[in-house]
Amino acid sequence: MRPGKAVASFDSATGMLRALARFLHDRDVPLIGQGPAAMEPAMSALLGAASRLPRALQEKAYAASGWAEAVPLRRVPEIRSEELARWVTGHYPRRRYPVAFVGSSNGALVHLAAAVSAPWLPQTLLLPVRRHGVHPDDPRGDLDTTRQAGRALLDANPDLVLHHMHDANQDRLMIAGMTYFRVKWRRLPQAYARFLEESLEPGATLVVVECGLRWPSTRVGPRHVFQHGALGGATPEEYAHGGPRVADYLRRYGSPRRAWDYPPADGERPEAEWGFEPELLGELEKLAERNGWRLARLRFGEPEDLSPAVADLHRSWHERRGLPADRLLVECFLLLEPWWALRSGSAPFWTVFNTEASHARLRSYLDAADPYDEIRLTLFSHGVDSVGLAPIDAWRELLARARKVGVFTGVDTRAYPRDFAVLARAHRQLARIRTTYPMPLPLEWARAEEFLGKREELELRTR
Amino acid sequence: MPLEQLVHTVSGTAIMSRRRHGPGPAVVCVHGAGVSGREMLPFVRELGATHDAWAVDLPGFGRSEKPSAPPTLAGLSDAVAAWLEESGLERACLLGGSFGCQVAVDVAVRHPDRVAALVLVGPTVDPLGRSPVRLVAQWLRNSVHESPRMAPLNVADYLDAGPRRVLASFGVSMRDRVEDKLPYVAVPALVVRGGRDGMVPQAWAEEVTRLLPRGRLVVMEGLPHMVPYRDPRGLAREVTAFLGEVAA
Numbered sequence: 065m066r067p068g069k070a071v072a073s074f075d076s077a078t079g080m081l082r083a084l085a086r087f088l089h090d091r092d093v094p095l096i097g098q099g100p101a102a103m104e105p106a107m108s109a110l111l112g113a114a115s116r117l118p119r120a121l122q123e124k125a126y127a128a129s130g131w132a133e134a135v136p137l138r139r140v141p142e143i144r145s146e147e148l149a150r151w152v153t154g155h156y157p158r159r160r161y162p163v164a165f166v167g168s169s170n171g172a173l174v175h176l177a178a179a180v181s182a183p184w185l186p187q188t189l190l191l192p193v194r195r196h197g198v199h200p201d202d203p204r205g206d207l208d209t210t211r212q213a214g215r216a217l218l219d220a221n222p223d224l225v226l227h228h229m230h231d232a233n234q235d236r237l238m239i240a241g242m243t244y245f246r247v248k249w250r251r252l253p254q255a256y257a258r259f260l261e262e263s264l265e266p267g268a269t270l271v272v273v274e275c276g277l278r279w280p281s282t283r284v285g286p287r288h289v290f291q292h293g294a295l296g297g298a299t300p301e302e303y304a305h306g307g308p309r310v311a312d313y314l315r316r317y318g319s320p321r322r323a324w325d326y327p328p329a330d331g332e333r334p335e336a337e338w339g340f341e342p343e344l345l346g347e348l349e350k351l352a353e354r355n356g357w358r359l360a361r362l363r364f365g366e367p368e369d370l371s372p373a374v375a376d377l378h379r380s381w382h383e384r385r386g387l388p389a390d391r392l393l394v395e396c397f398l399l400l401e402p403w404w405a406l407r408s409g410s411a412p413f414w415t416v417f418n419t420e421a422s423h424a425r426l427r428s429y430l431d432a433a434d435p436y437d438e439i440r441l442t443l444f445s446h447g448v449d450s451v452g453l454a455p456i457d458a459w460r461e462l463l464a465r466a467r468k469v470g471v472f473t474g475v476d477t478r479a480y481p482r483d484f485a486v487l488a489r490a491h492r493q494l495a496r497i498r499t500t501y502p503m504p505l506p507l508e509w510a511r512a513e514e515f516l517g518k519r520e521e522l523e524l525r526t527r
Numbered sequence: 528m529p530l531e532q533l534v535h536t537v538s539g540t541a542i543m544s545r546r547r548h549g550p551g552p553a554v555v556c557v558h559g560a561g562v563s564g565r566e567m568l569p570f571v572r573e574l575g576a577t578h579d580a581w582a583v584d585l586p587g588f589g590r591s592e593k594p595s596a597p598p599t600l601a602g603l604s605d606a607v608a609a610w611l612e613e614s615g616l617e618r619a620c621l622l623g624g625s626f627g628c629q630v631a632v633d634v635a636v637r638h639p640d641r642v643a644a645l646v647l648v649g650p651t652v653d654p655l656g657r658s659p660v661r662l663v664a665q666w667l668r669n670s671v672h673e674s675p676r677m678a679p680l681n682v683a684d685y686l687d688a689g690p691r692r693v694l695a696s697f698g699v700s701m702r703d704r705v706e707d708k709l710p711y712v713a714v715p716a717l718v719v720r721g722g723r724d725g726m727v728p729q730a731w732a733e734e735v736t737r738l739l740p741r742g743r744l745v746v747m748e749g750l751p752h753m754v755p756y757r758d759p760r761g762l763a764r765e766v767t768a769f770l771g772e773v774a775a
Contacts, residue, residue: 438737469733469744477748498734 065142067151070135073098075190076337077169079398085155087178090503092403094491104492111485115476122482123237126447131241134192137209140245141216145224148189149253156183161263163509166256166348167273167362168340171400171414172370176516178402179378181506183263184273185256187344188227188337191217191245192238200239201319203230203326207290210243218287223251225287225343227336231294232324233303233310233450234417236317246336250287250343257351266356269509269526272348274340274363280304280329281336291336292326295367297419297452304329309451316449338367338416360513360526368425371414373519375429378411380515381507390437392466393473393494394426397444399486404494409501410440418443418481423454423462430465439466440473442490445483456480530571535613542610543590544583547575552643552770553616556582556755557607559625559651560700561693562684563589566677567624570755573763578770581619583610585630588688588696597695600703604633611641620770622646624755625726626700633703636711644773645716645739646766649724649752653731654706662701662726669725672751709738716742717769719762721750743769 071078074096082097094101114125135143165177165184177184193213198205207228214226229244238244249256264270280300281291293303302310306323314321334341345361352359364370375392382389393410395401397417405412413429415422430436441463443456456477463470474489517524530545545564554574556567564571564582574580584591586606587598596602607630611619620643623631628650635642656665685693716739720732729746736742745765750757 438733468736468739468742471729471733471744471746493729496728496730498730499737 065135065139067147070143070191071148071151072190072192073133074398076171076398077186077189080169080171080174080184080400081152081155081186083400083402084174084177084184087402088157088181088183092491092495093401094495096398096487104488108485108488108492111488112476114484115479115482119482123447126237126484127240130192130238131194134194134242136194137213140191140193140213141220143191143217143221145221145247145249146253146255149249149255152185153255153259156259158262160265161268162265163269163271164260164264165271165273167344168275168338168367170273170275170338170367170370171395171397171416172374172412173273174400175378175402175405175412175414176370176374176512178406179381179507180509180512182509185259187341188246188248190337191247192242193245194242196241200232200236201314201321201324203232203292203324206230206239206243207284207327210245211284214245214288215285217245217247218285221247223249223253225250225289225341227281227289227291227333228284229291229294229336230326231296233293233298233313233452234296234446234448236448236450237446244336248334248341250341252344252347252351260351261355264355264357267358269358269360270348270352271360271362272345274342274361275335275338275367276363276365277335277339277367278332279335279339280331281333282327282330289333290327292329294337295335296417297421297450302451313451358526360524362516363523364521367416368414368422369521371425372429373516373522375411375413376433377512377515378405381504382409382411385504387501388437392436392439394439394441396422396442399442399444399490401491401494404491404497406503407500408494408497418445418454419452420454420458421452423458426462430462435465435467437467438469439463440471440494441475442473442486443475443480443483445479445481445486447482449481453481530568530575533614535610537586537606537609537613540586540594540606541592542583542586542606544581544610544614545571546579546581547571549575549578549580551578552774553579553581553619554622554646554766554770555611555616555619556580556622556624557627557630558582558585558588559627560696561588561688562681563687565589565680565684566753566756570759570762573759574766577763577767583607587692589684590687593692598692598699600629600633600699601637603630603699604637607634608638608641618643620644620646622648622766623650624648625651625752626696629700629703629705632705632708632712635714636708639713642714644714644770645712646719646769647716647735648719648754648762649721649727650705650718650732650735651726652700652703652705653728654704655731656728657701659701662697665726669752672723672725673753674757677753677756706734706738709735710740712739712741714741715769715773717765718742718744719754719765720744720746721752721754721757722746722748723750724752726752
């Protein structure tokens with residue numbers, strides 16, 4: 065099974081990998097890195113038309129797009145983790161880097177890595193798996209249907225941990241015809257080790273990115289867990305026991321249920337999409353020691369803990385270069401543009417998703433930061449009026465914090481959260497920005513390290 | 528409610544204006560290229576409920592007298608400044624629509640003591656679109672979103688001004704480098720763009736705001752170039768809020 069086919073294209077880890085790799089190739093990210101800029105007008109028109117379809121049709125199209133890119137159940141055992149790792153490293157230009165990152169997926173980290181011109185190797189990838197006949201609100205049915213395939217995948221890949229994730233809230237449309245297998249490396253794949261040894265000189269720094277987010281889950285078997293929902297609009301309690309917001313949501317979507325029936329959780333484990341699986345750390349430490357690299361551990365509690373620090377790091381860097389440092393670019397999920405963030409002299413603030421929690425994080429950042437003259441905001445659309453979705457007016461309120469220009473970038477506010485065209489238009493509109501600056505030389509890692517080391521919300525320790 | 532019609536003589540030319548005299552500070556609307564204050568009247572009626580709202584016909588356009596010489600930007604903005612003095616408005620907020628923004632900016636830069644604030648609705652001309660072919664293409668692209676009821680007003684305006692003056696005003700608009708003047712506008716300025724304005728790209732509206740030292744951008748979603756005609760009430764709301772902030 066070709067690794068590029070097995071891994072989800074529309075996922076955080078892949079989107080981040082593409083954005084960073086393209087940046088290191090000195091390229092921007094049209095069509096979330098999935099197609100050439102020349103296709104943008106056509107895709108923008110096509111997806112814009114899709115945003116105007118009747119809702120039932122839109123939802124079918126969205127579900128079909130998920131199904132189409134998923135792996136048939138019977139082919140899951142053919143997936144090989146070593147091939148996946150080779151596929152990842154194949155994205156990056158081969159050259160010497162002063163620093164490299166390994167670990168958790170994180171949009172702010174993509175900007176940090178771009179700033180210091182370094183690659184990042186994800187610990188987690190998403191393998192979407194096709195399956196039929198399971199209602200989105202039936203997590204037990206989902207687990208039963210795919211348990212065997214999960215076991216076969218793990219038997220063939222002893223270096224992986226499988227976090228089977230079922231989020232009936234935000235992934236409602238996607239999980240109609242497929243399910244989410246998120247795999248994490250607990251052993252360092254050879255391709256990663258080889259790439260690092262070819263890329264890092266003695267004295268270079270290997271940074272392990274460790275997001276400490278944990279989530280309730282159920283052990284299915286050795287190295288196999290089933291996660292109840294995911295980080296986003298609903299709380300772990302709401303996934304486990306329901307509540308008025310969940311009941312209302314299920315009623316709106318015509319579900320026969322009023323709460324979900326997940327198998328009982330038997331503990332909290334690293335969150336499937338963002339959390340770091342610490343088993344990997346030991347091998348990274350040994351590899352660093354063997355090669356004479358400094359090993360740094362960048363630890364934080366939740367994905368967005370890194371966002372304010374990385375935004376402020378960029379702002380201070382822009383100021384040092386004599387730029388106005390008056391622009392903020394707020395990005396969402398896999399809509400990432402490190403190339404244009406630097407070109408436009410913007411500080412990037414990454415939000416995990418379009419939820420109330422992300423909205424609150426952005427608001428508290430704006431409360432604390434010196435005002436920005438310009439704020440541009442992109443919003444990912446997942447097609448669902450899910451629990452905890454922040455409405456468009458709430459985002460508009462935050463845009464009003466800009467002193468001069470507070471605008472959505474590429475967002476069709478009337479279509480949100482069914483605004484599929486944002487995948488084409490976010491880059492398209494951002495790339496039209498006037499007043500741009502020369503691309504800076506990479507930021508020295510020592511400077512970034514010093515800056516991040518002083519932040520209370522993070523821990524950065526180097527050995 | 529009928530509007531007052533006033534005629535002032537400025538440098539020997541009779542200038543026509545219409546007014547609804549509300550209680551708040553004065554707002555003077557300056558129309559776009561080739562047209563007249565007619566397109567601003569729905570907005571003047573709306574804003575006049577709370578402000579001293581005016582629409583002026585630039586010399587040579589609408590019901591104002593026609594000078595023999597073709598229009599120049601400096602000539603038009605000098606006429607507006609002189610008209611402001613003649614009509615007893617000490618310091619007014621100038622609201623430009625389209626090319627009217629270029630006139631308003633010129634007044635603000637060359638006669639700063641006459642202007643209290645600026646509102647630039649659909650500011651022309653995007654430097655990247657500064658060619659006759661592009662302007663015509665943009666105009667066509669935008670026109671499908673405009674209200675069909677505005678077309679007879681445009682025709683009446685073009686007949687009033689005459690084809691030579693209409694074309695000349697387009698030429699003036701195209702040659703004026705408004706981007707060079709924006710950094711010298713000292714007063715607070717609100718930039719308004721209709722979300723579907725085909726003549727004013729979003730990036731240009733953002734750049735106009737960036738270049739204005741005290742600029743702020745409002746995008747009114749779903750609206751075309753002629754926001755004052757299409758949504759007078761919504762625009763009045765934005766202008767009222769802006770002037771409230773300026774006063775505070």
